[in-house]
Amino acid sequence: MKYMLLINAGSVEDQGCEPGEWMTFDKEVREAGVFVSGESLADLVTATAVRVGADGARTVTDGPFAETREVLGGFYVIDVPDLDVALDWAARCPGARGAGSVVVRPIADF
Amino acid sequence: MAAVFREERGRLLAALVRRFGDLDLAEEVTSEAIEAALVHWPVDGVPPRPGAWLMTTARRKAVDRLRRDQALSTRLAILRVEADRADPSPPVGVDLPDERLQLFFTCAHPALAAEDRGALMLRFLAGLTTPEVARAFLVPRETMAKRLTRAKKKIHSARIPFRVPGADELPSRLPGVLQVLYSIFTEGYAASAGPSLQRLEVAEEAIRLARILRRLLPAEREVAGLLALMLLTHARRDARTGASGELLLLDEQDRALWDRAMISEGAELAAVALTGGPPGPYGVQAAVAALHDEAVDLASTDWAQIVALYDVLMALGPSPVVAVNRAAAVAMRDGEAAGLLLLDELAEEPLLRSYHPYFVARADLLQRLGRLDEAADAYRTALSLAGSEPERAHLRRRLA
Structure with a gap:
């Protein structure tokens, strides 16, 4: 079963932990054979939001957004047998430490 | 007859969940199997292995259901059913695996x-x-x-998952x-x-x-501790409310109404919980309850020992609620003023702001010290926070 690990930094300023820890985690995920995909996202100041109104008009706004408290910094999709295994991987992720959090969401299976 | 199935139902459901990995399916076929039993057993007699009969019936119904309605079923459950059909023999020796x-x-x-x-x-x-x-x-x-x-x-x-955590995760x-x-x-x-x-x-x-x-x-001492705590508390059930359903505190309870058999069972379990390693929080709370249950009245209760147990509990996990109980025990050991001092130290604790037992404990000590106006204030605060009607009735009675 596939789960997405959404890696949130605690704040915009939060730069996360050591790159070395991320490289180790990334290596572990790949070597364990559970890696499906994963990316880290560029800085929040580069974000742009698009909305389309009922009349079809497009509104484009610059991010970041004032209301954002947790900032999505990246994600992994992993394929593991059940939630407990997914939670174990989330707990090993450096993004789960400090002010950060990792939200585990099952990928919908249609 | 339905009551007979209470116990069986949980076992049957758990066994089916284990087999099919699907709570909904297990729930539905458990009910159907029990309904079938209610129809057949009064006519044909209760089968020699009722649990196995229910299990076989439920499994057959699960297979039928998944065959009939593939859209409803999950792929996982279908796989389990396929495996189940390949090995239809119920386990030997036990009526129903737990x-x-x-x-x-x-x-x-x-x-x-x-x-x-x-x-x-x-x-x-x-x-x-x-x-x-x-x-x-x-x-x-x-x-x-x-x-x-x-x-x-x-x-x-x-x-x-439906699984028992490994030894490393169990704690x-x-x-x-x-x-x-x-x-x-x-x-x-x-x-x-x-x-x-x-x-x-x-x-x-x-x-x-x-x-x-x-x-x-059976080897987990905190499970024994929890069961002990429940039994030692429940043993006082008949004495905890007065004639009109109002709450009675320990000092007002008729201890002759306490369930002696339940107390001795609880005390034995508490001993199990406290033997063979460092104690856990339920074991310690059970020991406190046992000391209350074994005392003939409030005055002869071993308050020094109870305070010592609350110290252990605070060391295991500091909590303002435990601190309130400890303060009340200190008041019994060293006098009202000593207890009140400890309660006053907790006044700023945000968790206690809406915890009515804190204000009840405070009111009680103030009343015993003759500071009646302050006691009445504390009772009024408690009354504004208390939950059930009998607790409120008790507070109104104290206030009067």
Whole structure:
């Protein structure tokens, strides 16, 4: 079963932990054979939001957004047998430490 | 006859969940198998192995159901059914394998909403109907049905596993299971709202579940401690309310009404909980309850020992609620003024702002010290916070 690990930094300023820890985690995920995909996202100041109104008009706004408290910094999709295994991987992720959090969401299976 | 199935229902359901990995399917075919038994057994007689009969019937119904309606079924369940058909022989030797331990851990899984865990346990392990579970938690039936559906959906869609945590995980997962059982018990022991203080049937369901868990995990001393705590508390049930249903405190209770058999069973279990290693919080709380239960009156209670046990409890996990109990025990050991001093130190504790027992304890000590105006103030604050009607009646009586 596939789960997405959404890696949130605690704040915009939060730069996360050591790159070395991320490289180790990334290596572990790949070597364990559970890696499906994963990316880290560029800085929040580069974000742009698009909305389309009922009349079809497009509104484009610059991010970041004032209301954002947790900032999505990246994600992994992993394929593991059940939630407990997914939670174990989330707990090993450096993004789960400090002010950060990792939200585990099952990928919908249609 | 339906009552006979209470116990069987939990076992059957757990075994089916284990086999098919699907709570909804297990629930439906469990009900169907029990309905079938209610039709056949009065006519044909009770089969020699009722559990195996129910299991076979339920499995047959599960296979039929999945064959009939492939769209409804999950791929996982179909796979299990295929495997099941290949090996249809029931296990030899036992009437019905006991797989309820897995279900305990699933129902108490930390990924589920805390408020749903107790409901799941009452529904699936205690075998209560949804309206009965709703009554246990004093919520409307529709609300409870929605909550159970939501929780089942999460178990299914997020694939929360049906498994017993390994030895390395057990210390971190077992307290969660015990906490759910204790929260069911306290809802029965001191209802959070409503006309009656105690709802004995809810407390008794919690005790029944704790007994099952004790049989499943005989080596876990905290399970013994929890069961001991429940028994030693429940033993006072008949003395806890007066003629008009009002709450009676320890000093007002007729100790002749305490259930001696339950006290000795609880005390034995408390001894088990405290032997053979460092004690856990339930074992220590059970020891406090045992000291109360074994004393002939309030004055001859071993308060020094009780204070010492609260010290242990604070060392295991400091909590303002434990600190309030400790202060009350210190007041009995060293006098009201000493206890009041400790309570005053807790005045700024945010968790206690809405905790009415804090204000009751304070009012009681102030009253005994003759500071009646302050006592009345504290009683009034407690009254504005208290939950059930008998507790409120007790406070109004004190205030008068």
